Amino acid sequence: MDLLNALVAFLNYVFVPGVAYGSQLALGALGVTLVYGILRFSNFAHGDTMAMGAMATVLMTWLFQSWGLTLGPLPTALLALPFGIAFAIGLLLFTDRAVYKFYRVKKAKPVILVIVSLGVTFIYNGVTRFIIGADDQSFFDGQRFIISARDFKAMTGLDEGLSFKTTQAITIVTAIIVVIALFWFLNKTRAGKSMRAYSDNEDLALLSGINPERVVMITWMIVATLATIAGVLYGLDKSFKPFTYFQLLLPIFASAIVGGLGNPIGAIAGGFVIAFSEVTITYAWKKILVYLMPENLEPSGLVQLLSTDYKFAVSFVILLIVLLFKPTGLFKGQSV
Amino acid sequence: MSDPYGDRGNKDVSIGNPKGMGSEIPQRKGKSHPAPGGPFLIGDGMTAGYGNGPDILHDCTIAVDRGEIAVIVGPNGAGKSTGMKAVFGMLDMRKGHVRLDGEDITDLSPQDRVAKGMGFVPQTSNIFTSMTVEENLEMGAFIRTDDFSDTMAQVYDLFPILKDKRNQAAGELSGGQRQQVAVGRALMTQPKVLMLDEPTAGVSPIVMDELFDRIIEVARTGIPILMVEQNARQALEIADKGYVLVQGANAYTGTGKELLADPEVRKSFLGG
Numbered sequence: 095m096d097l098l099n100a101l102v103a104f105l106n107y108v109f110v111p112g113v114a115y116g117s118q119l120a121l122g123a124l125g126v127t128l129v130y131g132i133l134r135f136s137n138f139a140h141g142d143t144m145a146m147g148a149m150a151t152v153l154m155t156w157l158f159q160s161w162g163l164t165l166g167p168l169p170t171a172l173l174a175l176p177f178g179i180a181f182a183i184g185l186l187l188f189t190d191r192a193v194y195k196f197y198r199v200k201k202a203k204p205v206i207l208v209i210v211s212l213g214v215t216f217i218y219n220g221v222t223r224f225i226i227g228a229d230d231q232s233f234f235d236g237q238r239f240i241i242s243a244r245d246f247k248a249m250t251g252l253d254e255g256l257s258f259k260t261t262q263a264i265t266i267v268t269a270i271i272v273v274i275a276l277f278w279f280l281n282k283t284r285a286g287k288s289m290r291a292y293s294d295n296e297d298l299a300l301l302s303g304i305n306p307e308r309v310v311m312i313t314w315m316i317v318a319t320l321a322t323i324a325g326v327l328y329g330l331d332k333s334f335k336p337f338t339y340f341q342l343l344l345p346i347f348a349s350a351i352v353g354g355l356g357n358p359i360g361a362i363a364g365g366f367v368i369a370f371s372e373v374t375i376t377y378a379w380k381k382i383l384v385y386l387m388p389e390n391l392e393p394s395g396l397v398q399l400l401s402t403d404y405k406f407a408v409s410f411v412i413l414l415i416v417l418l419f420k421p422t423g424l425f426k427g428q429s430v
Numbered sequence: 431m432s433d434p435y436g437d438r439g440n441k442d443v444s445i446g447n448p449k450g451m452g453s454e455i456p457q458r459k460g461k462s463h464p465a466p467g468g469p470f471l472i473g474d475g476m477t478a479g480y481g482n483g484p485d486i487l488h489d490c491t492i493a494v495d496r497g498e499i500a501v502i503v504g505p506n507g508a509g510k511s512t513g514m515k516a517v518f519g520m521l522d523m524r525k526g527h528v529r530l531d532g533e534d535i536t537d538l539s540p541q542d543r544v545a546k547g548m549g550f551v552p553q554t555s556n557i558f559t560s561m562t563v564e565e566n567l568e569m570g571a572f573i574r575t576d577d578f579s580d581t582m583a584q585v586y587d588l589f590p591i592l593k594d595k596r597n598q599a600a601g602e603l604s605g606g607q608r609q610q611v612a613v614g615r616a617l618m619t620q621p622k623v624l625m626l627d628e629p630t631a632g633v634s635p636i637v638m639d640e641l642f643d644r645i646i647e648v649a650r651t652g653i654p655i656l657m658v659e660q661n662a663r664q665a666l667e668i669a670d671k672g673y674v675l676v677q678g679a680n681a682y683t684g685t686g687k688e689l690l691a692d693p694e695v696r697k698s699f700l701g702g
Contacts, residue, residue, distance in 0.1 A: 134447040201454040203437035204446020284572070287561070291569045294558040296452030301518075301552065302615065303544040303573035306452070356447060417444060 100385035102254040112373040114262040117269035120365030121324035123349035131356035135207035141343035142218035147322025151178030167237040182318035348409035354423025460537020469493040473517040476526035501669035503662040509678035510658040549621030556612035559601030570618030585614040606637035626657040
């Protein structure tokens with residue numbers, strides 16, 4: 095019984111949140127890795143692209159809610175998501191035309207584009223706050239739990255409850271669908287293959303008659319879609335606050351680099367590595383250890399390695415370790 | 431001269447991905463217009479250079495006619511590859527014209543030239559290393575909307591080894607096999623003219639002979655071939671027309687046999 099309780103507590107506090115957070119990071123890291131692979135720079139504006147896409151979705155959700163339009167048990171945000179994606183696509187294509195294209199035509203070196211993207215970050219950041227404000231915004235509605243802790247306890251008779259939030263289920267399901275669709279697109283379709291060809295060798299892609307501007311356009315559209323989905327899922331699961339997206343940039347880049355920048359499979363694996371490291375290191379293990387250890391060996395402290403306030407330190411340390419010892423990442427990426 | 435968009439002094443490759451990055455190609459949005467007469471493909475009186483840099487080609491002319499193999503030879507730095515790139519529109523043309531099949535294509539972008547029927551195999555980075563052999567060929571046929579499976583079968587007939595390796599990443603192949611992939615990729619568009627920049631660079635003599643045989647085979651199907659070659663003697667032997675370039679200008683022009691017999695050419699470029 096103690097073992098079961100320990101297992102349920104582990105699932106409830108570590109595994110399920112870890113998988114949900116990992117899916118969000120993976121979606122974010124996929125966007126970063128695509129820009130790195132195809133447009134050849136680290137896009138620091140990715141976090142704020144997520145914020146912008148999520149903001150548009152939040153505004154549309156509020157509009158639908160004011161009309162009384164809902165999806166029943168599912169959050170209305172899912173209905174607003176396509177509009178958010180459309181907005182993000184428009185925004186990124188406009189930014190590309192207005193900013194990045196200038197440097198691309200001149201074949202500016204990647205480091206220049208990295209700094210350019212930092213400038214774009216600040217503008218997005220300001221615009222988001224200007225429109226929706228810097229505070230927390232709530233836009234979740236519908237049914238909160240698929241299984242609540244209380245129901246689970248009543249069902250199983252265990253002391254520990256396992257709660258499974260609707261948002262966690264949506265996050266995981268959406269992430270799986272998006273990842274499958276993306277891989278199918280990159281490996282099976284003509285447009286996807288042309289993106290890989292362009293990533294591999296720009297000049298030869300040109301000699302094969304692949305239109306570089308079209309590849310860039312498709313890339314930005316996919317990146318906008320991924321960023322908005324990741325941003326909305328994170329916002330639904332936690333809460334929408336513009337600044338958190340800027341902070342998310344660190345774990346997202348850590349995920350992409352751990353997996354190997356430019357490698358989509360690596361981005362997904364990296365997302366889960368970072369998410370689980372963060373959750374396991376900042377979780378107070380006392381609850382689980384109490385079930386597992388003999389009474390006289392029970393820990394007196396919380397057995398929490400690091401306070402949750404320092405969760406970003408985890409990504410940062412992992413990032414440093416990877417860059418020092420295995421700069422190409424777990425899967426063979428293109429960096430270094 | 432400082433380059434405001436370069437990365438002088440930057441040694442950090444963890445935030446950027448310069449691998450596979452393209453070169454600066456002049457933006458062209460022009461159209462072709464008829465210019466009848468002359469050889470099938472000709473770069474006529476080309477004066478050209480990279481970006482804002484100095485002229486590399488000086489009034490240089492290279493041409494190839496139907497059913498011919500034309501070979502460009504010359505010492506290192508003579509502008510052989512540059513001449514090919516200029517014909518393909520990857521350089522800033524300051525003077526001169528490029529004509530293909532009775533049309534002036536000087537103002538066309540490289541993509542539009544591919545659509546007009548030009549196939550180009552560059553000297554280096556001429557395959558997609560991370561993609562399979564078959565995907566490389568598919569990318570070659572990118573501009574084709576019709577069924578290209580019979581063209582692919584023809585390429586596999588020409589280079590049987592590629593058929594065995596079709597699901598292998600092209601970057602894992604040997605030098606000779608890579609060159610076959612590169613030529614195969616260019617053939618996938620069913621080009622009206624094929625331009626090869628040192629197709630035998632870095633391969634062993636045996637493989638070189640085989641590649642030459644294949645190139646002659648392609649030429650026999652009626653595709654004119656314009657080729658840059660380091661192995662001047664061997665290349666001139668199979669050439670209908672030869673160009674010797676020195677410092678970006680035409681030094682000697684003639685049939686392959688004439689050039690091989692010319693004592694000046696022999697002394698300067700063929701080692702006596």
